[in-house]
Amino acid sequence: MSSLDRKLIRELWRLKAQVLAIALVIASGTALLIMALTTIEALEETTSAYYERTRFADVFARAKRAPEYLGRDIAEIPGVRLAETRIMEGAILDMPGFPEPVVAQLISLPERGPELLNALVIRSGRLADPTRPDEVVVSEPFAEAHSLKPGDSFDAVLRGRKRTLQVVGTALSPEFVYAIAPGGLMPDDERYGILWMGQDALAAAFDLEAAFNSVTLSLLPGADEKDVIRRLDNLLSPFGGVGAYGRADQTSNWFLESEIAQQKNMSRIMPTIFLAVAAFLTNMVMARLIETERREIGLLKAFGYDNGSIGWHYTKMVLVIGTIGILIGSLIGAWLGHWNTELYTKFYRFPFLLYRPGPAGFVIAGAISLAAALAGSLAAVRRAVRLPPAEAMLPPSPPIYRRTWASRTVLARALDEPSRMILRRIIRWPLRAFLASLGLAMSIAVLIMALQWVDAIDSLAETVFERGQHQDATVAFNDLQPIDTVGDFEGLPGVLAAEPYRYASARIGHGHLIERQGIIGVPPGAILSPVFDVERGRIEAPPGGLMVSRKLSELLDVRAGDTVAVELLEGRQTRLSLPVVQIFETYLGTPVYMDMATLNRIAGDGRVVSGLHIRVDAPSRATLLARLKDIPNIAAVLFRQAAIDTFYKTMGETIFIFIGFFVAFSMTLSVGVTYNSIRIALSERARELATLRVLGFSRWEISYILLGEVSILTWVAIPLGATIGYGLAWYMTSAFETELYRVPLVVRDATYGKAALIALSATWFALQSCDGASTIWI
């Protein structure tokens, strides 16, 4: 080993604390990027493997009641590989020990042979025996939520008839990776379950012998999905078809794809910001570290080492530090990636998880991190080798200080000499002071960016669940019900008010842009669940036109006053043009509203409702819940409080843990920056401070000079960081906008305070760590 390499190793060991601090900064950025990249990789790989192994369908369609023979016609549509007909119905379950009615989706299993499409993955027990009509397989998450095992039983209301169902197995299905009840927002495994049972049993219970009401298709490679959907719709429309849709619009898959898209989005934004901050900090710290090596660089040049070998020497230093950072980052990143992916599998239920991160994520993250570190350091090395060796070896000549107007003010005269030293140093090198402050400010900014998620989510939940909705529960019916049902419900014990709504599946088109989006009809004067604009609050749906949410208006490129083509996918399959009368802003989904009477009129269904929003009198709640379990034709009951609870529970298990990691990373950043700034300041000023010690200054007074500077820079960093943090938060919220949700830009004052406090404690921690060192230095 050459002496220069030996020097390198020993110096790195001497600077180990600083090296570790910089490495951790690099590690933070790297870990985050690797986590995001490997999570995406794992989710995509798992999804495609799962879909392939279970033959997840490409096209899905529902009808009211289609004769069995239609299945053969469907299978003959050009481009169709396989078609499987089945029965899908809703049921209300009465789970032992659970007061609320539970909504279930019943799906038939083929009488003979295995499922052609959407094959179940049996997790325990067995498939239902077709000859035993009461046997069911239940979805695994639902079984877990209710501690169901094969052999257990529970009651269910199937089309008004109470039955006791026997659990024979638990399973997962590619159709329900993300299982949400119709109208729900997040999986609620306690209140929503999937049940599979024999086709004959289900046909008998729902009066669908020799008929089906659901069909799924897989397509041949290169088949035209749109054409297949069109032909399928034509075949099913006489039998109450409600519009076939492709895999992209299948609810579970849509959520899953959205999540992956979201992750991709995140992998671009968050780690980029983090890595940029880390690069900036590494750059700054390395530059200053190399400045302190100026004398040794001069010496090496005096011996005849050329610029190339000196440059390589310091490059190796950066490479070692960078590599340590990347190694730590890779380990943490891989672990976090695995953890993150597992977290997803709590909500997205896969029977297996393929976390096999390829080299790509690590290579990308490593290359970016190293490049950032090198870019910072090489500029400093180039500056250092450019000096003639004679000059480099001299201690730097005393910097030129000038008395400015500021030092002649009364205030300046009142300052003591140490304070004057602090201020003069900052004024003399404003850029360096600014950069040091900026470094800290960036870590505060990243903290704010992370912490504002809590504010944003709180604000989102408050707007959606508290300001926007006032019902206690929403009851959805299997079929359209006459408007009189409202009165029937108002008569139920415990119901204080009932407000109907109408839902109609539809395709909405504008020019060549088409979106499948159901239209919600609201009655005039709706108060329980009105059309709600996040700014303007409750707005009335005027008769005759559509109220389109802003996100959908962007997807369709429509403005208020434009006309859109609406194709209702149920009933008489009406097609007509409707004006967009208003655009409103909402945080969730891409809803479209219109006046309920108008919707009923164009659908030609008379005065009907799809469901009701109800207010419940708390003391009578239990009685009402018991009644609801027995009312036929209820497809779903959604409780607002349960939605809020699930929302926060889900957030608590995902975003909030996530934020914890960001906070930890941000703290690493601030500690890394502060620690290095102080250590470097110490080594730059060792002589000056030692002189002061000789002159009789106490250690405390000397610390004041050093730490005073750090404190001023920290205080400057706080408002600067708050400003940058707001900017980052703004960028994040605009970049994170998806069809599923938009996050409002909300940063509470307390968030700035928390970020500042965390950064201050990181500074304090760094100062404490340097304290021992300063005693040695001085």
Added chain:
Amino acid sequence: MENEASAIALEARKLTKIYRMGTVEVHALRGVDVDLRQGELVVLLGPSGSGKSTLLNILGGLDMPTSGSVMFRDQPLALDSERALNLYRRNHVGFVFQFYNLIPSLTARENVSLVTEIATNPMPPIEALTIVGLGDRLDHFPAQLSGGEQQRVAIARAIAKRPDLLLCDEPTGALDSKTGILVLDAILRTNRELGTTTALITHNAVIAEIANRVLYFADGRIVETRRNAIQRAPGELAW
């Protein structure tokens, strides 16, 4: 050993050096002519700021003159080429500085190796350290050595490449007289045994006694040149 007939190792003509500090121009050298003969020991004497170090730095290729020329073995030094100067320093010049400038993270032997690793015809580091009387301190770090020992490591480091020129800037400046004498002994021995042309800066007039020739500096010029009739041994000196 040098004599009047020795070849000229280094020849500098009309060297000037002007430092610009803001608006002020500092004339460090004002047209210096100097010849160093093969094997000669020259002492540069003069007060601080008289231009001694600037001259030594230019002769050693550490710095570039504002104007003038330097001939090394009858070949002009490319004073404007950083690369050429670097090769010149690497292959021909050894430096000893007032504050030793050892690399603290390397042992005595490794500090010497640092130079021998890139030299064309070096002596083994142990040999160089033995010459300066530190054959038994090879694996000590600078912090474990006294000032005199550190300076002798610096000398070993400078001579290990068998330089043609040994340039010493105040090598005893930071040492007491007894240690200083040990260091001077080492320099003198190198000069005699290896025949290395040596230039040594000091502001201590007593040290001038060991030289073949003494150049007196003042205000950026050589104001007087004196040839010592008798070259005294360092051991005879006292200050």
